[in-house]
Amino acid sequence: MTAAAELLRTMQRIRAFEEALAQRADRGFQLFSLGQEAVAVGVCAALGPDDQLLTSGRSIAAALARGVDPVAVMAELLGKQTGTNRGRGGRGHLAQPSRGFFGAHAVVAGNLTIAAGVALALSMRGRGIAACMFGDGACGAGALHETMNVAAVWRLPLLLVCDNNGYSISTPQAAALAPQPLAALAEPFRMPARSVDGMDVEAVRDAAVALVAHVRGGGGPAFLECRSARYATHSTSTRETRPDSERAADRARDPIRAQQQRCEARGEADAARCAAWDAEARAAAAAALRAADAAPYPLAASVLEDVR
Amino acid sequence: MTAAAELLRTMQRIRAFEEALAQRADRGFQLFSLGQEAVAVGVCAALGPDDQLLTSGRSIAAALARGVDPVAVMAELLGKQTGTNRGRGGRGHLAQPSRGFFGAHAVVAGNLTIAAGVALALSMRGRGIAACMFGDGACGAGALHETMNVAAVWRLPLLLVCDNNGYSISTPQAAALAPQPLAALAEPFRMPARSVDGMDVEAVRDAAVALVAHVRGGGGPAFLECRSARYATHSTSTRETRPDSERAADRARDPIRAQQQRCEARGEADAARCAAWDAEARAAAAAALRAADAAPYPLAASVLEDVR
Amino acid sequence: MSAAAPAPRVFFREAIGRALAEAMGSDPTLVLFGQDIGRFGGAYREFTGLFERFGAQRVRDTPVAEAAMIGIGVGAAAAGLRALVSITYMDFLMLGLDPLVNYAAKACYKTGGQVRVPLVVKATAGARGQGVAHSQCIEAWLMSVPGLTVVAPATVADAYGLLKSALRHDGPVVFVDHKRLYPTAGELPTDAAEVPFGQARVCRRGDAVTLVAHAYMVRVALAAADELAREGIACDVVDLRSLAPLDVATLAASVARTGALVTVEEGQATCGVGAEVAARVREARGGEPFRVARVAALPAPVSSNPILEAACLPDAARVTTAVRTLLS
Amino acid sequence: MSAAAPAPRVFFREAIGRALAEAMGSDPTLVLFGQDIGRFGGAYREFTGLFERFGAQRVRDTPVAEAAMIGIGVGAAAAGLRALVSITYMDFLMLGLDPLVNYAAKACYKTGGQVRVPLVVKATAGARGQGVAHSQCIEAWLMSVPGLTVVAPATVADAYGLLKSALRHDGPVVFVDHKRLYPTAGELPTDAAEVPFGQARVCRRGDAVTLVAHAYMVRVALAAADELAREGIACDVVDLRSLAPLDVATLAASVARTGALVTVEEGQATCGVGAEVAARVREARGGEPFRVARVAALPAPVSSNPILEAACLPDAARVTTAVRTLLS
């Protein structure tokens, strides 16, 4: 299978996974990446096994793109003992450092300084880089500034990835953030920065590959802004505020459809093959959901375990 | 008297004041602005009576340049009841909002967000702008980023003044800060920014006047970096770390001597007149010190006053 | 309460919205700051309609930047406006403690009375399935800060009345609104009044034991009292309402009658509200003995996991057990 | 203590420096972060020589950015290093509470044990003429955070021993070094040992009253005990050393003998260490009565003004008065 097809299939798996999980509204709200799959998938295509990825609370796509077992992710999101975090982290806190997914953190911008520390540890231990995904919302936070500055002064191996879906809950980017594009934030710190179409998985991947090469080569941090669009509401329990027209326009640039068309155009996969992959992804998601449903909850008596 | 001579005299008064206070080592440590007088004086020359100035802990020059009564400043620094803050604020917390000196705050970068709030209040009340002085050390802090962003989005009437003396205690700028010049920090926020020689009081004043005009005109915030040099140690109780050669070079570009030479060259004041002004400044400082010495300490019983 | 009109029942968010709307209407210097409080109306719709009525100058959507939100609120309040800053979850207040504690709480003192900071920080506390970094109750930290007033309503009437008081106070106030109160409703007379700081509310009379709680835990304490009543144990239930200042007189009077005190809080027991209440009552009682027990969260982070969250937090069963153990 | 060599007297900063140097030497993954801790050697020269010996990679001068300092320390520790972050004054810890409390203290729990954070945050507390925003003691806040260990030495030996323990612990520890201890000296045997967490130290024996303190206030308590001894009042003085976990057994045993407890702390009384100590002792004593008084800072900011600072803070006179009042 070609690399382009792999990108497509990973996005299909994420989409199928989230759509399957969306059926479980009874299990608490979720933060989906529907529409934003290309960002996580493109970035992860540029990372290696020794690297670590940190994300914001919106983390399902990233965890799956990084290769974390979907059954364990599903179990975690449903609060089961077999989850990645033994059911204790849940939505917003998925983690599996052993798979290079250092984890999600639901405090907006709260993952940035942590990521710089992870980058430092990796560099002092001699292998790997850290990548950190955050939303446009995090760009107003001081932690980004502090992180960019220290990372630049110390030349930390850190790739900062702004998954800019244009909104912080209901607040549009322009109402909250003066810089335009957000990648401009990196300029004073004299680190390479790129702003790309986050709905184009290959564009994301290509930019990420270039910046990762810089970071891995000891050049210090880099900044990648991916302009994406979120199809669903902020979380499954948040009310929608965007006009229908805007949402329709967003839906029109579906990263999965675009990649499928690209694969077809290039002759890397025909429509039937793509449909088969999609069916496979849906079957796997359904299986993950069944496995998670069947798994036990943690015991109430375990509430004081792993506190310190 | 000419404007240039006024600038000179204000700097002389500040220098004399701090040198007089330096005799009182027994009264706790102090944070002097020796060498940095031109920054506060140049900036204050651009402010009007409705404006408010906030500063970092290094605030004597700013308070005096803003026109706060030196007797009250001296009393405050010696912990006396007749001080600006009734002796409760002391070094690092001088304030007299009624004189347009909103005050000092000794938490590095802690004054920035406050200043943005003051700017908002002034703009909503229809007059005045806020200016906020901070050191290079504050430029690594997230509060600067948050402040610049909100100020830019809301077009707050805020002049940010970085009094860059090149050091945060012992840490040279380059060891702590990636941006160069520091004024570059303002660029992503699309506000006007200037970096000027902070040892040249007219250069500071001219840049401040231009940026204040922008701010006052509703254009939103602006950023002024003044490259200065601190002659003394960080505080009177801090050990010196800079090489003698560097300190000598700093001393060679004395803002007061430079302004005096300028006045003389322009024929605005001859050497004798400048010396007389200096003597006057020293006499006034000595008088302020005597008055402060004579004033009472606050009563221990007042410790719970003004808590809420 | 007006004799004429029966008090209408309103939701918690409506009580807050009404207090805000009235204060905005009567005080043109009042400005609101928060994430998604404008057209969106706030996480719990408690700001609904304010943006439309008072405009973007006075109802300000902010970036996600809690330090700046609080700092700007503080500075604006210190310079002549009145500010309310909405912190979506109290956990994020940690990001803004520097301007709140190091500046706002000290401004009046350190300037010798020149600067006052009429600021309200509304911080939504407590657990409701949102996980380890969105569930904390840190009001005990704030109680300890000289210069801060801290209030935490448990009812619709107190949400309204305490917020009205906070919005007229001339110093910084933290207003703690608990997530689990948002689905609750209660009576709010049209002529509802301000609730002064420093006055606890005895919400149930009994003489076997004093239960002390605040915010959502008042409901838990009342549920426990209901159950205990069936066993013949009559509880005095005191709703603190105001954590700083504390109404020690009401607490001490209750304990004088009951001789037993059980404190209930959703935050941690360690250095918590209950420890302070017990200490103050003891000081006020001048050595007269009484029994004490504390009920609080277990010493663990509060997971979003429903099993673990429930295991961590106090509920009526834990309160009744504590009471029975104490009295036995 | 070794019988052969008499224990040399060293300054507080030297004890800290020695613990750091030894830990750096034996654990190559240990990295230090702080403002001016490199060539400058730290505000109290407690880092002197470490930069020269271990280099710029492991002794890192940071910008003034407490959130990043702590966050980077946390991240580095979580990803396989061991980190010590020096916060010049505990007041500034407020700027870094988000990574410390919302991430580090919860990382192990929320990842189901996958991530451990061997981090020490050294935070210098207390008042010594530095004013309202440089004098606070907020260790009580930290004590209440599940997942955090909090220690506060009062002596040279404990500064060394607790720091050594902290630098081997596999979770986050806050190490509180009080400013006024820096001019003090004490014995530090060359074979000085680690001091385990959760063990208080009885530093003076008596059976009239138990004085409990930590950090600099242990010296104040001892001075008060000296004075009270002259009046025939014999004090048990307990140095907590470890605030979380608390050594309740030692405290309860002392109070069992004396029947009276006076807590002394430099922070605020409200929700403070003393309130917690009293509550825990009470819980441990199962209702056996004892008398209690708290001595703490007055509820005001701590001014740099010498008169006001002294008026605000506990001193031996306030402790002796509290003891006499309690026992009378």
Ligand SMILES: Cc1ncc(C[n+]2csc(CCOP(=O)(O)OP(=O)(O)O)c2C)c(N)n1
């Ligand atoms: C410090 C902090 N403040 C507020 C929140 C509440 N919150 C959760 S997600 C979110 C929006 C973040 O927007 P963005 O960073 O753009 O990420 P997106 O949700 O769009 O992926 C907010 C404000 C939070 N989690 N953390």
Ligand SMILES: Cc1ncc(C[n+]2csc(CCOP(=O)(O)OP(=O)(O)O)c2C)c(N)n1
């Ligand atoms: C948040 C915070 N961290 C640390 C300190 C300790 N401190 C006091 S002054 C200072 C140096 C500040 O340097 P700079 O901003 O350049 O101002 P300068 O002293 O050079 O005028 C530091 C680190 C502080 N006051 N506040």
Ligand SMILES: [Mg+2]
């Ligand atoms: Mg977004």
Ligand SMILES: [Mg+2]
């Ligand atoms: Mg400087």
